[in-house]
Amino acid sequence: MEPVYRTLEIAAHALVRAQGMRLSVRDEDKLPATGGVVLAVNHTAYVDFLAAALGVHRAGRRARYMIKSEMMDNPLVRFLITHTHTVPVDRSAGAEAYAQAVENLREGYVVGVYPEATISRSFELKEFKTGAVRMAADAGVPIVPVIVWGAQRQWSKGVPRDMGRSRIPVSVRFGDPLHVGADIDPVDETARLKTQMSELLDAVRADYGDHPAGAPWVPASMGGGAPTPEQAHEIEAAEAVRKAELRERRRAEQIRREKGRG
Template sequence: MRDFVYPPVVGLCRTAFKVLDVRFQLTGTANVPRTGGALIALNHISYVDFVLGGYGALPSGRLVRFMAKEVLFRNRFSGPLMRGMHHIPVDRSAGAASYQQALDFLRAGEVVGVFPEATISRSFELKEFKSGTVRLAAEAGVPVIPMILWGTQRFLTKDHPKDFARHRPISITVGAPITVTPDDDPGAATDALRATMAGMLDETIRAYPEQPAGAWWLPAAYGGSAPTPAEADRIDREELERRAAKKAQSQE
C-alpha cells in the first residue's frame, strides 16, 4: 500500500511532540510485529488516541490503519487526511463494509487499530468491550496486540477543555500478542482481552509519574475526581437520550 500522506503527517506529529516536550514512557513496543498483519486493541480516553496509538507502533516501523467514525471522513479538514492515511470509516448503521475492509487490510499484512470500547471512557477506566475485535482477529488469522494509553486524556477529552501544556508525560504500554482462533468462544476471548488490558491499565496508571489527589483526569478508584464507571455510564446514557430527542425533533 502506497503512503504519500501518512509519512508527512507522522513527521508533523513528531515535531509537535518535540515542541510540546512530550515526555514519553514507552513500554513493550517491540511487541508490535515488524511484518505481517496484526490487530492493535487500544483503550479509549481521548480524542487524540489515534495519534498517540499510532506513535506506539512507530518503533516497529509500522503505520496503523485505524477504524474510525465515518463522520471524520466527511469533514472537509480531517476527511482528506483520514482517506490519505488509509484509515477505515465505520458507519455503525452499516458495519459490514468496514469490517470487510479491515479484514482485507489484515490479510494483506497491514496493522489495524481498533477501540474495543467503541467510545471514549469518561471514567478513564475500561468500559465493556465489543466482541468484534476478537472476531476480526480470528477470521484474519492475526494476533491481537493490546495497547494502553495514559495521559492522553489531559490533552483533549469529553467534558473538558483542551490543554496542550508542555512537558506532559504520556505513557504507552504494549502487551504481548494474543492469539485468537475461530474455535475460541468470542465472548470468553473478549473477556480475557479486557482482563489483560485492565491489568495493563492498572500497572500503567500506578507507574505514571504524576498522581495528584483529586485530579479530574485520574479515576476515582485511584484518588481522582473522574466519574466512577457507573456514573460515567449514566452520563453516556443521558447524552444518547439528548441526541435521540434532538434528532427526533429535527425530523418533525
C-alpha cells in the first residue's frame, strides 16, 4: 500500500484540483503494466515530474525519480525520499545512485530519469546523457519516453511563477517503449531515444493549442520569448561559473571557521 506514497498521491491530486490544472494524459497504455521501466522525461520545469507521475498513476503504476542528493538536507524531503524509493544522486559520486536505480528497476519499479539532467531554458531538448540507456541495458528493462508540455508555464527558469488557480493546460504523452540489448552502443541508443522524444515533442506541441508570440514559455523557434538553445547554453555556462565561485567562497569560509575553532 505504501502509505507515504499514497499520501503524496492524494496531495498531488488536491494540488491539481486547487490549480484547476487542465491535465491531459495520452497513450498511458504504452507503459508496461508490470516490471521495471526507465521513464525518460523531458525537463522544462521544476514541476514537470508531478504531471509525469500523475500520468504514470493513471496507468495504474507509480514513478520513482532520481533527484539531486542536496534535497536530503531537508528533513521532510529526506523522510519522503526514504519512504518512496526515490534515488538521491550525488553528481560528484554517482556510481552508488546508479547501482541503486538499476536495483530498483530489477525489482520492478518505474524509475523516472531526466536524460537532459537539468531544466532546458530554451524548452527544446538539450543534449542527452547516456544514463537512461545504460540503466535500461544493465537492468534488462525497456525505456518509455514521456513528454510533458505546459508545466513550464507554472514554474521554470526565466518564466514568472504561476502556481495559483490559473487553469493552465498541461499535456503528458507516452511514447512507444524502446527496447535495448545488453551489448548496445550507449551513444547510438541515446541518439535514437532523443530522436523519438523529439518527434513526440513536436506532436504534443502541435496538439497543445495556442503558443502566443513572445511569451516567455514559448520556444524561440515557435516565435516565443524563450532563449534559443545557443543563448540558453551561454546563460547556463555563466551560471555554472557563479555557482563554482559561490561553492569556493563557502568552502573557504568553512576552512576559516574550522581554523578559528582550533
